[in-house]
Amino acid sequence: MPGRRVLAAGPFAWTFRPRVIVVVVVALALLVLVASLNITLGTSRIGLGDVLRTLVGGGTRREAAIVFDLRMPRTLTGILVGAAFGLSGALFQTIARNPLASPDVLGITWGAGVGAVAVITLSGNYGQISGLAGALGVPLAGLIGGLLAGIALYVLSWRRGLDGYRMVLIGIGISAVGYNVTYWLLTVGDVDDAARATTWLVGNLGDVGWEAVGPVLLALAVLVPITLVCGRTVGGLQFGDETSRGLGIRVDAARGGLLLLAAGLAAVATAASGPIAFVALATPQIALRLTRSAQPPLFGSLVLGALLTVTADLLVRVLPGAADLPVGVLTAVLGAPYLIFLFVRTRREATA
Numbered sequence: 001m002p003g004r005r006v007l008a009a010g011p012f013a014w015t016f017r018p019r020v021i022v023v024v025v026v027a028l029a030l031l032v033l034v035a036s037l038n039i040t041l042g043t044s045r046i047g048l049g050d051v052l053r054t055l056v057g058g059g060t061r062r063e064a065a066i067v068f069d070l071r072m073p074r075t076l077t078g079i080l081v082g083a084a085f086g087l088s089g090a091l092f093q094t095i096a097r098n099p100l101a102s103p104d105v106l107g108i109t110w111g112a113g114v115g116a117v118a119v120i121t122l123s124g125n126y127g128q129i130s131g132l133a134g135a136l137g138v139p140l141a142g143l144i145g146g147l148l149a150g151i152a153l154y155v156l157s158w159r160r161g162l163d164g165y166r167m168v169l170i171g172i173g174i175s176a177v178g179y180n181v182t183y184w185l186l187t188v189g190d191v192d193d194a195a196r197a198t199t200w201l202v203g204n205l206g207d208v209g210w211e212a213v214g215p216v217l218l219a220l221a222v223l224v225p226i227t228l229v230c231g232r233t234v235g236g237l238q239f240g241d242e243t244s245r246g247l248g249i250r251v252d253a254a255r256g257g258l259l260l261l262a263a264g265l266a267a268v269a270t271a272a273s274g275p276i277a278f279v280a281l282a283t284p285q286i287a288l289r290l291t292r293s294a295q296p297p298l299f300g301s302l303v304l305g306a307l308l309t310v311t312a313d314l315l316v317r318v319l320p321g322a323a324d325l326p327v328g329v330l331t332a333v334l335g336a337p338y339l340i341f342l343f344v345r346t347r348r349e350a351t352a
Contacts, residue, residue, distance in 0.1 A: 017291070017293070019291055019292060020293065023300055024303055027304050028303055030307055031303065031310065034311050034314055035079065038071065038074070038314045038317070039051055039067060039071045039075055041314070041318050042066075042071065042317055044062075046066060046067065051063075055067070069209070073208055073209050073210045073212065073213050074206070074313065075310060075313070076213050076217075077205055077208045077212050077213055077216065077272060077273060078205050078273075078306070078313045079306040079310055080216045080217060080220055080269075080272070080306075081216060081269035081273045081309060082269075082276075082283075082307070082309025082310060083220065083303070083305050083306040084216070084220055084223075084224075084265045084305070085103070085265075085266065085269050085283065085305050085309070086279065086280065086301040086302050086304055086306065086308070087224065087301055088102075088108075088263075088265035088269070088280050089281055089283055089284045089305070090283075090284040090287070090296035090298050091227065091258055091259075091261060091262035091298075092106060092259075093295075093296055094258075094295050094296060095162065095164075095255050096162075096164030098168055099285055100339075101164065101171070102281035103146075103266035104175075104275065104280060105175065105281065106149075106153055106167065106168070106171030106172075106175070107149050107152075107153060107171045107172070107174025107177070107178055108150055108153070108262075108263050108266040108270075109146070109267075109270045110149065110174070110175050110178025110275070111146045111147075111148055111149020111152075111174065111267070112143065112149070112266070112267040112275070113182045113201060113274075114145045114149075115144050115146070116138045116142035116145065116197075116200065116270070117182050117185050117197045117200070118141065118185055119137065119138050119141040120189070120196055121188065121189025121193045121197050122185070122189060139215045139216070139268070139271040139272060140215075140271070141271070142267055142271025143268055143271055146264070146267020146268075146270060146271070147260065147263055149267075150259060150260055150263025150267075151260070151263075152174060153170055153171055153174055153263070154256055154259050154260075156170045156174075157171075162255050162259075182201065199274075201274055202328045202329055202332075203274040203275050203276035203326055203327055203328020203329075204273065204274055204326040205326075205327050206326065208272070208273060212273070216272040219264070220265075220268065223261060223265055224265075227258075230254075230257075233254050233258070234258065234295070234298065266280060273327075276309060276328045276331055277331050278331050278332060278334070278335020278339065279331055280305070281335060281339060282308070282335055282338050283304050284301045286308075287301045287304050290304075308331075309331075312327050312330050312334075313327045316329075
């Protein structure tokens with residue numbers, strides 16, 4: 001195929017596209033640069049040399065507190081949740097064969113929101129309530145809520161197979177239900193807990209600490225390799241069902257499994273930072289156009305999702321007048337016009 005290369009080693013052979021590799025390498029380099037700036041810049045500016053010295057055990061106590069307690073966990077969480085959102089969006093858009101399919105639109109983030117906000121607002125202490133929910137905490141409650149929303153999406157969308165258009169319509173309905181349940185929980189909870197939950201709902205990296213890094217890192221260490229191993233199956237699903245079956249893919253089982261993987265990735269990211277809007281929607285389409293692929297590239301979407309999220313977090317930290325602005329507000333402001341553009345373009349393609 002045009003643009004593809006084959007790497008052979010004995011009986012094994014791999015196909016790859018050089019343009020995809022170039023895009024990923026450049027995106028990784030930019031991610032390292034932006035992450036470094038996110039750690040060095042801020043109200044208290046710390047030089048890169050001082051940061052490196054602090055990382056190896058040097059530096060002053062003040063520099064260590066700023067780097068290790070504030071900026072490092074915030075930056076790492078941004079990288080992890082952005083990667084999860086980007087990969088989740090690529091999976092959903094491939095499964096549905098629809099650029100509008102994303103965790104935001106399909107109700108997965110609102111399902112996670114219901115679980116997390118229930119734990120927050122039905123407690124006298126943020127993230128902790130007695131009994132089983134106290135053992136689960138906010139991250140696992142969000143994960144369960146997102147997975148339940150994913151299962152509901154699959155069951156309600158099923159009609160002798162999964163139809164992308166029907167999936168988007170069902171997802172919009174699930175989003176509406178999750179949205180209203182979430183805000184009902186805010187009305188019945190304590191005022192202080194409701195205020196914390198509201199801050200979480202707009203997608204905020206400002207309050208995250210090392211306690212947020214561990215669970216999302218562990219979840220991604222399991223989910224991301226499984227997803228990337230399924231890359232051949234994801235690629236096969238871009239064709240029609242009959243062609244996919246001819247390639248040996250069990251189409252219905254593959255879509256169901258990939259949908260749960262995508263829901264799990266989105267739920268983990270949402271539970272860690274709140275629903276950072278439009279990252280999962282826009283990133284796969286950006287990766288698709290940069291790589292000129294037939295479908296959103298998985299690893300490319302993962303890296304670009306991390307880059308987009310950390311860049312947005314850097315902007316809300318250094319732009320004049322944007323101090324303490326939740327990162328989800330910026331991504332929503334930038335992403336809403338893009339969503340309108342996708343709606344218009346999809347409608348034109350459907351009527352062409």
